[in-house]
Structures are given as structure tokens and as C-alpha cells.
Amino acid sequence: MPAAIPDDYCFLTIAELNRKWRDKEFSAQELAKAWCDRLEKFGPRYNALALPAREQAIKKAKRADDELKRGRLHGPLQGIPFGAKDLLATDGEPTTWGARPFAGQVFDFDATALKKLEKAGAILIGKLSMVELAGGGGYRFPAASLQGPGLNPWDRTRWSGGSSSGSGAAVAAGLAAFALGSETWGSIMNPSAYCGVTGLRPTYGLVSRHGAMALSWTMDKIGALCRSAEDCGIVLQAIAGSDDADPGSAGKSFYYTPQYTRKISDLKIGYSPVDFNETVESGMRADFLAALEVFRAMGAKLVETKLPAMPYGATASTIIAAEAASIFEPIIQDGRVNQLADQKQIAGLKAGLEIAAKDYLKAMRIRRLVQEAMGKVFVDVDVLLSPSAFKVAPKISEPLDNPSPVPGSGINRPDSIGKGLRDLGAAGNLAGLPALSLPCGFAGGMPIGLSLVSRPFNENLILALGVEFQKRTDWHRRHPKL
Amino acid sequence: MKPSISRRQLGAALAAVLPAAAQAQQAQQAPTSGESDKAMEQLRNNSKALGEYKLPMSTEPAFTFKP
Numbered sequence: 001m002p003a004a005i006p007d008d009y010c011f012l013t014i015a016e017l018n019r020k021w022r023d024k025e026f027s028a029q030e031l032a033k034a035w036c037d038r039l040e041k042f043g044p045r046y047n048a049l050a051l052p053a054r055e056q057a058i059k060k061a062k063r064a065d066d067e068l069k070r071g072r073l074h075g076p077l078q079g080i081p082f083g084a085k086d087l088l089a090t091d092g093e094p095t096t097w098g099a100r101p102f103a104g105q106v107f108d109f110d111a112t113a114l115k116k117l118e119k120a121g122a123i124l125i126g127k128l129s130m131v132e133l134a135g136g137g138g139y140r141f142p143a144a145s146l147q148g149p150g151l152n153p154w155d156r157t158r159w160s161g162g163s164s165s166g167s168g169a170a171v172a173a174g175l176a177a178f179a180l181g182s183e184t185w186g187s188i189m190n191p192s193a194y195c196g197v198t199g200l201r202p203t204y205g206l207v208s209r210h211g212a213m214a215l216s217w218t219m220d221k222i223g224a225l226c227r228s229a230e231d232c233g234i235v236l237q238a239i240a241g242s243d244d245a246d247p248g249s250a251g252k253s254f255y256y257t258p259q260y261t262r263k264i265s266d267l268k269i270g271y272s273p274v275d276f277n278e279t280v281e282s283g284m285r286a287d288f289l290a291a292l293e294v295f296r297a298m299g300a301k302l303v304e305t306k307l308p309a310m311p312y313g314a315t316a317s318t319i320i321a322a323e324a325a326s327i328f329e330p331i332i333q334d335g336r337v338n339q340l341a342d343q344k345q346i347a348g349l350k351a352g353l354e355i356a357a358k359d360y361l362k363a364m365r366i367r368r369l370v371q372e373a374m375g376k377v378f379v380d381v382d383v384l385l386s387p388s389a390f391k392v393a394p395k396i397s398e399p400l401d402n403p404s405p406v407p408g409s410g411i412n413r414p415d416s417i418g419k420g421l422r423d424l425g426a427a428g429n430l431a432g433l434p435a436l437s438l439p440c441g442f443a444g445g446m447p448i449g450l451s452l453v454s455r456p457f458n459e460n461l462i463l464a465l466g467v468e469f470q471k472r473t474d475w476h477r478r479h480p481k482l
Numbered sequence: 483m484k485p486s487i488s489r490r491q492l493g494a495a496l497a498a499v500l501p502a503a504a505q506a507q508q509a510q511q512a513p514t515s516g517e518s519d520k521a522m523e524q525l526r527n528n529s530k531a532l533g534e535y536k537l538p539m540s541t542e543p544a545f546t547f548k549p
Contacts, residue, residue, distance in 0.1 A: 138521075204549045218547040250548070314531035321525070343517045351521035359525075362532045364543035371544065432549030456549035 005034045010174035011479050014231045017177060018076045022068065028079035032061035032123050035081040039126050039175040042482055046156070046173060047148040048166035050086040051094060051127040057081065060123045067121070076234050078121030083176035085167050086127040087134060087213035088114055088222075097213045098145045098163075099132035101336040111211025112246070113180060113222050113239045120238040128166030128179055132340050134187060135163045136215045136324035137348030142396045144342035149396040152194060153480040154446055158393040161191030167225045168195035172447075173482055178226040178235055182212060184219045185316055185429045189451055192225055192437035193388035196447025198466065198476055199225045200232035203456045204432030205250030207236070208243030216323040217248065218364075219316070219429055228476050229436060229466025233258060236459060252457060258464035262382070264298050267465075270305030270381030272420035279422055280390050284448050287441025288387060291450050291473075295385065298468050305381055305421075308373045310366065312426035318355060318363040319430075325352025344401070367430050374431040378455045383462060384428075386421035388437040388449035428453045436462040439475040447475075 005026050009017070021028060036054040043049025064079040089095050089107035096103050114124060129147035131139060142149035142159040150165025152158040153173035160169040164181030168191025171179050181188045183201045192199025200223050207222040214220060224235040233256035240254035276288045296302055328349055331337045340346050377384070394400065428435055433453050440450040452462040470476050 138524075204547065218544070248547070311531040311535050314528040317524070318528050318532060321528075343514065344521070347517040347521035348524075350518065351525055354522065355525060356529070359529045359532055361543055362535075362537070364545065365537055365541045366532065366535055367544040367547075368541055369537065371549070432547065 004030050010035065010038060011227065011477075013228050014080050014177055014226070014234050015076050017080055018078060021079045022073070028061035028064035028068070028123070029058060031079060032057045032081050032125060035176065036125050039083065039170065042173055042175055043126065043166075043170065046151040046153055046160065046169040047145070048129055048150065048160070048169040048173070048175065049126055050096060050098070050129045050147055050166060053090070053093070053124050053126050057123050057125045060118070064121055064123065074121040077117065077238055079123065080121070080177045081123045081125045082117065083126050083128045083167065083170045083179040084114060084124060085130050085164050085179070085181045087130060087182060088127075088180060089211035090114065090124070090127065093127070095127070096146050097133055098130040098147070100146055100339040100341070101331050103146060107211070109211060112208035112243050114211070116239050116241065122238070125176060128170050130165055131163035132342065132345060133324070133328065134182065134184060134213065134215045135345065136184070136320060136328070137345040137352065138401070139342040140344040140399050140401055141342060142400065144340070144345055146341070150191075151396065152393050152446070153482065154196065155393070157395055158446065159194065159396050161194035161393060163187040164191050164225065168192060168197060171195065171197040171225045171227065172480060174479060178224055178231055180239070181223055181225050183221050183223060183429070184215045184320055186425050188223045188225060189388045189425065189435060189437045189449070193449030194393035194447065196439040196449070196475070196478065197225050198228055198232055198439065199223065199437040200236060200459070200463070201435045202236055202240065202254075202459060203250070203434045205248050206240045206252060206254060206457065206459075208241070208246040208249055210243055210245035214327050216320045218323065219320060228470055229438065229463050232436065232466070233459070233463045250457075254459060256460065256463065258460050258467055261461045261464040264300050264465065264468060267300045267383065268381045269295055269300045269302050269383045269385050270377070271302055271385040272306055273304060274420035275386050275390075275422065279420055280387050281392065281443060283443035284387070284392070284441070287443065287448060288450065291440035292385075294469055294472050295465075298465075298472070300465070303381060305377065305384065307377065307421060307423055307427055310370055310373065310427075312370065312423040312430065315363045315366045315370065316426040316430055318359050319367065321348065321352040322355040322360040325349055325355065329353065370427055370430045374427060374433065382454065383465065384421060384424060384453040386424045386451050386453070388451040390422065392443050392446035392448060424451065424453060432456060434459045434462060436466050438466050438469055439478070440473070441475060
């Protein structure tokens with residue numbers, strides 16, 4: 001960053017940055033230039049940058065400065081530089097979906113979520129890398145991306161997670177104040193945990209997917225990876241809302257009002273001790289158990305719970321594979337699918353065309369029961385709490401489908417029925433539930449994260465818990481040395 | 483210094499060139515039969531898991547999916 005903007009400012013929250021800009025400590029143009037420099041310098045180091053957007057960013061920043069001069073303030077996102085996963089369309093720019101067959105793809109419109117952020121005054125400084133086609137066919141290696149393997153800013157020999165790999169790395173390394181990502185099954189929660197950032201997966205239908213690559217029409221969600229729970233709320237308020245252009249739109253808005261949720265002392269948080277005592281790697285246990293104590297100290301009642309026994313993994317896998325194969329049928333049929341980087345992904349997409357109608361329909365029927373079952377779980381508890389990932393970020397050379405599964409990531413898709421809440425990733429995505437991943441410690445120098453999951457459209461409740469947790473801890477304030 | 487071509491032109495040029503360049507690699511990158519077999523085995527395993535789960539006949543699919 002230039003002398004005018006200290007390096008540590010790139011780890012400030014949205015509200016902190018916006019306040020300094022309004023106090024004229026720096027201009028939006030200075031901020032955008034500094035952040036573009038940083039993204040372009042360090043982005044390639046983590047294979048996080050797909051496309052810089054410097055020219056447009058400076059123009060938008062000038063507009064923000066002009067508005068400040070005239071006293072036209074739009075809210076906390078005005079003048080804030082951000083990045084977006086390269087599955088969101090930007091008018092006149094390449095949008096690659098992280099995949100070679102789409103390397104030259106150009107749309108003539110902006111994705112709805114990006115338009116909404118622009119309206120709120122946020123400044124897009126670059127498109128961020130992702131696993132090719134969001135990994136819908138399954139993938140064996142982190143290198144399954146047009147930009148190469150997403151490298152973790154905490155340790156470049158390790159993966160930044162997927163499929164929103166660049167979004168996780170960019171926020172962790174302070175290359176953007178926040179980033180948009182997407183989740184079909186684990187693609188926000190997983191990089192958030194691996195990179196030590198706060199990630200919000202909104203309720204299905206709350207954020208328009210118009211202009212986003214479709215992987216699974218009935219499971220795709222757009223969300224944000226940020227520095228804090230408060231930042232996630234601010235961004236969600238800007239990007240949520242009804243959109244006729246998205247057939248899955250729930251027709252609802254979102255107002256970030258954590259102060260009006262129920263008192264934390266009235267809340268019951270469901271968790272499974274097995275997750276924390278047995279399933280996670282031994283080096284992660286101490287910090288996870290300490291995080292549970294923080295929730296207890298907040299006054300919430302922690303109660304043991306479990307998910308009903310259902311084939312969550314097989315159900316989610318079948319739905320995603322069938323919908324993805326239908327979406328990408330043109331490139332499967334004409335052979336362009338063979339240009340993808342990962343052999344498993346190619347084979348998985350091709351195999352998806354062979355899924356029988358009876359299996360897809362059975363999966364969708366089971367999904368109806370999953371929704372009902374999760375509804376019943378939330379009669380007894382208000383929120384579910386579980387590790388966002390049960391292992392730290394793997395080495396980039398390590399196959400992702402080795403015998404140690406990464407629950408919730410959609411990577412290995414274990415179909416364990418039973419133990420603890422390890423299937424919460426699949427169950428939550430099948431039922432379209434919101435989830436928040438909070439950094440809650442380190443194991444072997446790598447960040448770990450905890451997920452809060454609640455009823456549909458109950459984002460304010462999990463955000464309120466996240467804000468309180470982050471008042472009492474500083475894990476979200478820690479950042480890697482670049 | 484101003485770029486001599488616009489980003490839109492760059493995108494169009496890439497769209498024209500990359501598929502042709504990649505076509506040459508296609509034969510080498512098609513998945514091995516072992517990989518295809520594994521993918522099909524995964525589908526069969528999923529199908530079996532779904533088949534073993536008993537549902538009431540009245541259960542309708544989650545169309546249109548609403549949380």
C-alpha cells in the first residue's frame with residue numbers, strides 16, 4: 001500500500017474502513033489503487049486472481065469520492081474494495097468459471113449480486129479464482145482450476161479450499177475487504193475454515209443467482225467471505241432481495257438487525273460432543289473445546305443433539321451430479337469437457353449423464369423428508385454448532401479423496417449415517433439452511449472454523465451469535481504474514 | 483499507457499483461439515477407463531444407498547425447492 005494507507009488497514013472491517021474514508025483519512029481512489037496494487041502483486045502468489053479490474057475500480061472510486069464531497073452517503077459499503085468469484089458475470093469481461101472450456105467467455109451484463117453491490121457503492125477490484133466449474137463432477141486435486149491450485153496464505157504448500165478458493169485466500173491475505181463466493185455443497189464454508197475468514201452461506205433463494213454459473217439449480221447459493229460476522233451481515237443486506245430473473249428467488253429481503261434477535265441466554269445450541277472429542281483431528285480439539293466454552297459463557301444453553309439417520313451424502317451427490325450433467329451436457333457431448341484439468345471431474349461429469357430418472361427423483365423425494373426432519377431438529381434447538389471442516393487444509397499435492405474425508409466440503413462425500421453432526425454440510429445444503437463459519441483457533445499453524453446453522457431466513461440469529469463470539473475472541477483479527 | 487485492445491476484444495480473441503488450442507490436447511486428457519469406472523461405481527453406490535431408504539409412497543419430490 002502507498003504511504004498514505006498503512007498496510008494493516010487492509011485487515012480492517014468494512015465499517016472501520018468506511019468510517020476512515022468518511023473522516024477523509026484517505027480517498028476512495030487512494031484506497032482502490034492501493035488495494036488493486038496489493039491484489040495484483042499478491043494475488044498470483046496464491047493463484048487467487050483470475051482477472052484484475054483496476055480501470056473500472058478507479059472510475060467507481062472517483063464516483064464515490066465525488067459523492068462524499070456532495071454529502072451523498074449510501075451506507076457502509078461505499079468506497080469499499082471487494083473481489084468476486086469468477087463465476088459471476090461481469091459485463092464485457094472474461095468470466096471463466098475457472099475452466100479452460102470457458103476461458104474466453106464474455107457476458108454482456110453484470111450478475112445481480114454485483115449490480116447490487118455497485119449500487120451500494122462497493123468497488124469491484126478483481127475476479128477471483130475458483131475450482132473449475134465449482135467442482136461439480138468431483139475432483140481429486142486442488143490443481144483443478146484454470147489458475148492452478150488455490151494456495152493458502154497461512155502456508156502456501158496447503159490448499160485454500162474450494163470451490164471459492166480465490167475468495168478465501170484473497171480475504172485472508174488482505175487482498176480485498178471482502179469477497180463474494182458461492183456454495184452448492186461446502187464451497188463457502190470450506191475455504192472460510194481453511195483460510196481463517198468468516199463466511200456466510202445464505203438461505204437458498206435469498207440472494208439472486210442471476211448471472212452466476214449454474215451448477216445445481218436447486219442447491220446453488222451466493223454468499224460472502226469477510227473479516228467478521230458483522231461484515232457478512234452488511235454484505236448480505238446489500239446483495240439479498242427478490243429477483244424475477246432468478247427462478248429460485250425466495251422474494252425476500254434481508255435487513256441486518258442482530259440487535260433485535262432473541263437474547264442469547266434464551267437460546268439452545270445443539271452440538272454433538274463426538275464431533276469435537278473424536279471426529280476432528282487431535283490437534284484441533286483444544287481450540288474447538290475452548291470455542292464451545294465461549295458459547296457457554298455467552299449464556300447460551302448447549303444441548304447434545306444428532307441428525308436423523310438419512311442418506312444425506314448420496315442424496316446431495318445424486319442431485320448435484322444429475323443437475324450438473326444436464327447443465328454441462330453441451331460440453332460433455334462435444335468433448336470440450338476433456339479440456340478440464342482434473343480427470344475425476346471429467347469422469348464425474350460424464351457419468352452424471354447416466355443417472356437414472358428414478359435415482360434423481362428418489363433423491364429429490366428424500367430431500368423433502370430431509371427438509372421436514374431439519375425442521376423438527378429446530379423445534380428442540382435454535383442453532384446447530386459443528387466444525388466447518390474436520391481437518392486443517394490439506395497439502396496441495398495430497399489427493400482430496402484419500403480415506404480422510406472432509407465433511408461438509410462436498411469433496412469426498414462420505415455417506416456416513418449417524419455419528420454426530422458430520423453430515424450437517426450435506427443436510428444443511430439439501431434443506432437450504434443458512435450457515436456462518438467463524439474462525440475459532442489454529443492447529444499446527446493452520447486456521448480452524450466453527451459452523452453455526454439455523455432455520456431458513458434466520459441469518460440475523462447466527463450473525464448475532466457470531467458478532468458476540470467475535471467480541472470475546474480475536475481469531476478473526478489474526479492474519480498471515482505475506 | 484492505454485491498452486491497444488479492449489477487454490471485450492481480448493475475450494472474443496481468447497474464445498476463438500483457446501478451444502482450438504485445447505482440442506489438440508483432448509485425446510490425451512480424456513479420462514482413463516479406470517477413472518470412468520470409479521465414477522460409475524460411485525453412481526451405483528449412491529443409487530444403492532437411495533434405494534435402501536424407504537419412503538412413504540405419498541412423498542413428493544422437492545419441486546420447486548423452497549426452504
